[in-house]
Amino acid sequence: MVRAPCCEKMGLKKGPWSPEEDQILVSYIQKHGHGNWRALPKQSGLLRCGKSCRLRWINYLRPDIKRGNFTKQEEQTIINLHQMLGNRWSAIAARLPGRTDNEIKNVWHTHLKKKLKHYDSSQDSKTIQISKCDSNVVIENESGKNNHSTSPQQCCSEMSAVTDSSMEKIVVKEEIDYSSEYFPTIDENFWSEELANEDVRETKEDADAHLPLVELESVEDSKVDGGGGMDFWYNLFTRAGDMPDLPEF
DNA sequence: AATTCTTACAACCGCATCGAG
DNA sequence: GCTCGATGCGGTTGTAAGAAT
CATH class of the missing domain: 1.10.10 (Arc Repressor Mutant, subunit A)
Structure with a gap:
């Protein structure tokens, strides 16, 4: 029916x-x-x-809607948040005053996704890898409510702070600037769309040296849909040691 | 100038979630 | 705990406008 x-x-x-x-x-x-x-x-x-x-x-x-083109900073923010949250457009929109989830989704699909794909293709050799990932993380927010996540996508989208070795408790603490401060900066080549082939970012070896690996378990049964997906999950946990405390979504 | 193709964005659809009863 | 209606969300589609041929 x-x-x-x-x-x-x-x-x-x-x-x-x-x-x-x-x-x-x-x-x-x-x-x-x-x-x-x-x-x-x-x-x-x-x-x-x-x-x-x-x-x-x-x-x-809505009277508080901001119309017109997205600024570079807004685009950078979307990219960073999308890396963090995946396709949770409403959560991303909540961090961009005056922008709607629909608008952000459209911008992502029409502009940013293409740009990033182009950009990333020149960055292939710098992909960061991790071998293990925990598929059953318990997240606790400030209200004390536990959320059991069985998928990397779901878990990542709710992740709001560094995971320690026990990976059990995550508490929200402060507002941050999503546009750049805590994220790897996208260089000018991204915005100019003229991608350099060399010396754009650190090499894989350099990256591996800087990013602490986290011991995690298999994710075989995890469901991963579009958006951030497994790569993001890996990257998040790979970079966990560098991540700031993040506010609740 | 006419037609086709591409892009951007508004709007729709259906599933998920929440809360009241 | 269950049901059901209301709302929220993300994926997808439709279409107008502009660009290319």
Whole structure:
């Protein structure tokens, strides 16, 4: 049994929003707020489903939305956060005031992914490797709530601090600048798209010498989807000793 | 000038999660 | 503990605009 899409209900409009619809939605929310998205279309007179209204508001009409091109710093931040969190766009968006998860996702797919792929292809020989990885890490946040992660992706996305040898407790402590301070800097070649073949980063041997390996167990049963994936998991734990305490997501 | 291709981004869909009852 | 409705999230699609041919 397949559930019918919500907007297929009789009379509900789909597709691009008209300025009139935007106006109705904005003025309704300004007056009444958006306590109940489901009820909002009925009460405001819009022929849209609540989901569509919510999306339109969050991604486009919200007054605090920052429009226009992303700055280099914002792009750098996205890259760094994506390396940390994988495809958790909402978590990334939470660190970029005025930007939406949808917008960030689009920028990633249309610009950054291509750039990085191009950039990384010139960096292949510098890939860092690790042989073992723990697939069952317990994470504890500030509220004391434990999260059991069975996948690297999931675990990494919730990881918020250095893992010690027992890998049991992770506590959030402070805000950090995601744009550069704690991450390897992407050089000018990335932004210029003219990738140098040599002397861009340290060699693999140099990197291995600087990055402490962490003893971890097999990840055979781990599910890894797109985004950060296993490489990131490896890199995160490889670099664990260099990572700062990170805030909660 | 017309057509095709590419890019960017808004919007949709369906699954996951959460909370109330 | 279970069910169900509401909301959040990420993947994907649709389409308008611009570029290339």
